[in-house]
Amino acid sequence: MSLLWEVAKLAMQRQLTYRAATLAGLLTNFFFGLLRAAVLVALFGTSQEVAGLTIQGAITYTGLTQAVIAYLSFFGWFEVMDSVYSGEIASALLKPMSYFSFWLGQDLGRALVNFTLRGLTIMGLYALVFDLTVPTHFSQWLALLATLILSWLVSFSWRFLVNLSAFWTPNARGIGRFAFGLTWVLSGFLMPLRFFPEWFIKLCNLTPFPSMINTVVEIYLGVLESHEVIQALLVQGLWVVILVVAAHLILRAGTHRLVIQGG
Amino acid sequence: MRSAFLTYFRLIAADIRSQLGYPVSFLLETAGAGLIISMYFISLALVFQRFDNIAGWTLGEVAFLYGLIEMGFGTMDMIFSGFDPQFFGQIVRRGGFDKILLRPQSLTLQVLGSSFVIRRLGRILQGVVIFLIALSMVEISWTPVKIIYLPVVFASLVCFFGGFFIIGSTITFWTVESIEVINILTYGGSEMMSYPMHIYQDWMRRFFTFIVPAIFLNYYPALYFLDKPALQELPYFAPFLSPIAGFGVLFFALRFWRFGIRHYQSTGT
Amino acid sequence: MSDMISATDLKKHFVLHRHRPGFIGAVRNLITREHRLIRAVDGVNFHIECGEFVGYLGPNGAGKSTTLKMLTGLLVPTSGELLVNGRVPWRERQVHVGEIGAVFGQRTTLWWDLPVIDSLELLRHIYHIPADRFRKNLQEFRDLLELDHFLHTPVRALSLGERMRADLCAALLHDPRLLFLDEPTIGLDVVAKERIRQFIRHINLERGTTILLTTHDISDVEKLCKRVMIIDRGRLLYDGLLDKLHQRFGGNRQLVVDFGEIYEDVHVDGAQVTEQVGTRVTYHFERGTVTASELIGRLSSRFRIRDLEVREPDVEDTIRRIYEEQLLVRG
Numbered sequence: 099m100s101l102l103w104e105v106a107k108l109a110m111q112r113q114l115t116y117r118a119a120t121l122a123g124l125l126t127n128f129f130f131g132l133l134r135a136a137v138l139v140a141l142f143g144t145s146q147e148v149a150g151l152t153i154q155g156a157i158t159y160t161g162l163t164q165a166v167i168a169y170l171s172f173f174g175w176f177e178v179m180d181s182v183y184s185g186e187i188a189s190a191l192l193k194p195m196s197y198f199s200f201w202l203g204q205d206l207g208r209a210l211v212n213f214t215l216r217g218l219t220i221m222g223l224y225a226l227v228f229d230l231t232v233p234t235h236f237s238q239w240l241a242l243l244a245t246l247i248l249s250w251l252v253s254f255s256w257r258f259l260v261n262l263s264a265f266w267t268p269n270a271r272g273i274g275r276f277a278f279g280l281t282w283v284l285s286g287f288l289m290p291l292r293f294f295p296e297w298f299i300k301l302c303n304l305t306p307f308p309s310m311i312n313t314v315v316e317i318y319l320g321v322l323e324s325h326e327v328i329q330a331l332l333v334q335g336l337w338v339v340i341l342v343v344a345a346h347l348i349l350r351a352g353t354h355r356l357v358i359q360g361g
Numbered sequence: 362m363r364s365a366f367l368t369y370f371r372l373i374a375a376d377i378r379s380q381l382g383y384p385v386s387f388l389l390e391t392a393g394a395g396l397i398i399s400m401y402f403i404s405l406a407l408v409f410q411r412f413d414n415i416a417g418w419t420l421g422e423v424a425f426l427y428g429l430i431e432m433g434f435g436t437m438d439m440i441f442s443g444f445d446p447q448f449f450g451q452i453v454r455r456g457g458f459d460k461i462l463l464r465p466q467s468l469t470l471q472v473l474g475s476s477f478v479i480r481r482l483g484r485i486l487q488g489v490v491i492f493l494i495a496l497s498m499v500e501i502s503w504t505p506v507k508i509i510y511l512p513v514v515f516a517s518l519v520c521f522f523g524g525f526f527i528i529g530s531t532i533t534f535w536t537v538e539s540i541e542v543i544n545i546l547t548y549g550g551s552e553m554m555s556y557p558m559h560i561y562q563d564w565m566r567r568f569f570t571f572i573v574p575a576i577f578l579n580y581y582p583a584l585y586f587l588d589k590p591a592l593q594e595l596p597y598f599a600p601f602l603s604p605i606a607g608f609g610v611l612f613f614a615l616r617f618w619r620f621g622i623r624h625y626q627s628t629g630t
Numbered sequence: 631m632s633d634m635i636s637a638t639d640l641k642k643h644f645v646l647h648r649h650r651p652g653f654i655g656a657v658r659n660l661i662t663r664e665h666r667l668i669r670a671v672d673g674v675n676f677h678i679e680c681g682e683f684v685g686y687l688g689p690n691g692a693g694k695s696t697t698l699k700m701l702t703g704l705l706v707p708t709s710g711e712l713l714v715n716g717r718v719p720w721r722e723r724q725v726h727v728g729e730i731g732a733v734f735g736q737r738t739t740l741w742w743d744l745p746v747i748d749s750l751e752l753l754r755h756i757y758h759i760p761a762d763r764f765r766k767n768l769q770e771f772r773d774l775l776e777l778d779h780f781l782h783t784p785v786r787a788l789s790l791g792e793r794m795r796a797d798l799c800a801a802l803l804h805d806p807r808l809l810f811l812d813e814p815t816i817g818l819d820v821v822a823k824e825r826i827r828q829f830i831r832h833i834n835l836e837r838g839t840t841i842l843l844t845t846h847d848i849s850d851v852e853k854l855c856k857r858v859m860i861i862d863r864g865r866l867l868y869d870g871l872l873d874k875l876h877q878r879f880g881g882n883r884q885l886v887v888d889f890g891e892i893y894e895d896v897h898v899d900g901a902q903v904t905e906q907v908g909t910r911v912t913y914h915f916e917r918g919t920v921t922a923s924e925l926i927g928r929l930s931s932r933f934r935i936r937d938l939e940v941r942e943p944d945v946e947d948t949i950r951r952i953y954e955e956q957l958l959v960r961g
Contacts, residue, residue, distance in 0.1 A: 364755075364758065367755065368755045368756055371752055371755055372752065375741055375744055375748065375752055378743075378744065378748075379741065379742070379743030379744060382743050382784075456737060457737075459699070459704050460737070460739055462702075462703070462704050462723065462727070463702060463704070463727050463732055463739070464727060464756050464757075465724045465725070465727050465728030465756065465757060465758075466724070466756050467724075623706075626704065626705060626706045626720055627705070627706045628644065
């Protein structure tokens with residue numbers, strides 16, 4: 099555990115050196131947020147509430163989705179596959195911690211820095227421009243904390259899984275781009291899932307993707323009843339378990355293959 | 362001059378040959394890129410079921426814009442692959458620009474010739490499909506001028522986006538870290554231009570009229586093609602400024618590119 | 631003979647940002663940064679004549695590659711004058727680079743995924759090489775560099791030595807008057823190194839191509855160059871014949887003597903005993919103060935000698951001493 103924290107601390111330190119990148123990322127996220135907000139406001143037109151979402155909620159939604167992009171590495175993350183291709187994985191596998199935890203630690207550090215420097219800052223900027231929805235009850239904040247941590251875990255294990263395809267194919271980057279593109283649509287990142295037809299929402303709910311973005315958004319906006327909140331958190335937790343187990347099994351198969359074929 | 366262009370085509374042919382050396386990867390990525398674009402459009406179409414229109418524009422009318430922008434951006438992304446800031450930034454960081462400087466040919470043609478990513482065809486094709494869907498959904502009263510002007514708008518769009526790729530690549534001479542800002546202008550620009558511009562706040566629209574003349578390349582021409590009224594009275598020639606805006610941005614970008622090269626030669630990496 | 635390269639008071643200074651170490655440092659770097667002026671090349675003067683073969687030496691970060699970048703037109707100097715092949719390199723880049731060749735050992739100029747021959751074809755067009763001259767040169771280099779068995783292999787599949795041979799061929803197809811070689815034998819085995827050295831020597835002698843060679847491998851210099859320039863911290867420490875460098879800074883020569891029996895006192899005037907193992911004694915003596923034959927004379931008059939050997943210090947030793955002990959005063 100302390101080893102995990104050490105890895106995370108090093109990753110944080112590295113993340114902090116990307117000063118210009120952080121600023122650039124902030125500006126980009128903010129700009130796209132404004133764009134999305136304009137589109138949603140135009141779609142709402144004269145309606146005050148659509149599918150249980152107020153216009154204020156919809157604007158807050160655009161801020162939230164932009165705020166978690168960096169936190170969840172939402173635009174793609176290829177580090178593990180790169181290390182498989184470059185052969186660095188061999189030395190990483192010899193380290194006295196599991197390969198999964200090693201990257202979990204790295205990603206934790208990266209996520210913490212980005213949550214603070216990019217996530218919170220984006221929400222701050224948003225608050226300057228818009229009248230935002232803010233959770234009111236202590237229990238809501240508590241649920242928010244839980245869902246944020248769980249969404250990171252779901253996102254990380256999904257990204258890790260996608261990266262593992264590098265063990266079997268030289269085209270992992272293409273697979274990754276496609277998989278992350280899919281995530282954008284099905285997680286409720288492009289549009290709030292509530293706006294889609296019923297059959298589409300059902301389809302999304304069969305996947306882990308809503309547990310990355312949609313759940314966080316709905317808990318923050320307070321559009322769920324308390325039993326629905328608990329249910330949503332349980333679903334997130336379930337996906338964490340499923341994806342982590344899957345990641346371990348596939349990692350084992352992959353390293354086995356690596357050992358037998360010698361890379 | 363002629364031999365320079367011949368060299369350019371030889372360079373592109375070489376790059377395409379290397380890409381075709383990995384056929385599985387090529388097919389996967391082409392299909393993937395196209396599929397993602399179509400999913401965005403499908404999700405927009407699905408959400409439209411609930412809203413019916415966006416600030417007075419129907420799905421078909423938005424699809425007209427969307428398809429036009431996708432085709433333009435996709436084509437640019439293919440022709441200007443060498444100037445993709447992400448790609449070019451890596452070239453600079455690895456010292457590859459020195460290799461280009463060491464060859465007795467125009468730098469611009471060499472960079473253009475250094476990469477020609479044919480998997481962008483997936484995106485272009487998707488844009489074409491969306492554009493055709495749009496044409497089937499909206500009745501456009503075609504006139505000879507409209508038919509002639511459509512390819513002009515398309516070419517101007519390619520130049521416009523290409524200009525931003527060049528500006529983005531030039532910035533990587535100073536910093537490779539802040540490429541994301543360029544994404545505001547390229548990817549952000551193309552996304553913003555996929556919607557009718559009157560949905561944006563005044564300051565944004567003004568910015569994209571007077572600072573970055575994007576509005577002349579999507580909104581005004583679209584109003585003309587679709588015979589939609591503008592919110593404010595526009596001069597009659599407003600839809601026809603696309604080539605000036607598009608080529609103007611490209612011209613400015615090339616000037617900045619020369620300036621960037623001089624900076625590179627005085628500091629290296 | 632005319633000058634191929636003439637550099638007068640050539641300078642190149644950079645501003646560098648410094649990163650503070652540690653976690654607190656990383657946080658502080660977010661806010662402010664320290665700047666530092668780097669004098670990569672700091673007032674260098676030299677002339678190289680047509681047809682010369684010059685070795686350019688120096689430790690890492692001494693200013694070698696910055697000089698090379700200025701000579702090839704990649705970098706504009708901060709101040710000073712530079713004329714290469716009758717031109718100011720960065721002012722007429724296209725013409726200049728069309729008449730020089732460069733090989734950087736770490737990087738290839740060839741197309742990674744293409745067969746070697748396709749890359750060479752592309753270069754033919756890029757350098758506007760007339761077809762018959764291209765054919766003639768290619769034929770010659772194919773023989774000299776033994777390219778035939780990998781001419782149709784993609785560059786990514788070549789061994790380091792093969793790639794270097796292909797790169798040398800690529801750099802010379804357009805008959806450059808001046809060739810820059812940066813670490814051309816790095817990472818190669820002894821046989822491959824020797825083959826490349828022979829080829830380079832051939833190009834210099836037969837074609838009269840002026841060659842500037844930067845390298846870490848002293849044996850490259852010993853085998854190829856008469857003249858060397860040594861740079862450290864942006865300043866030229868030495869510019870002259872390799873032999874003279876030896877004489878001036880070669881330090882102590884050694885005389886190893888195997889005596890007929892063990893003597894108690896083996897001291898002799900003009901030399902120092904540095905090692906004594908049984909009958910075998912090693913003397914160090916300075917060049918100039920005493921010659922080897924004088925020393926041998928003095929020894930043989932007192933002792934019975936079974937065998938002896940004079941050892942010259944090697945270049946690598948000499949150069950290491952120059953860096954480490956700062957034997958040469960700046961300037």
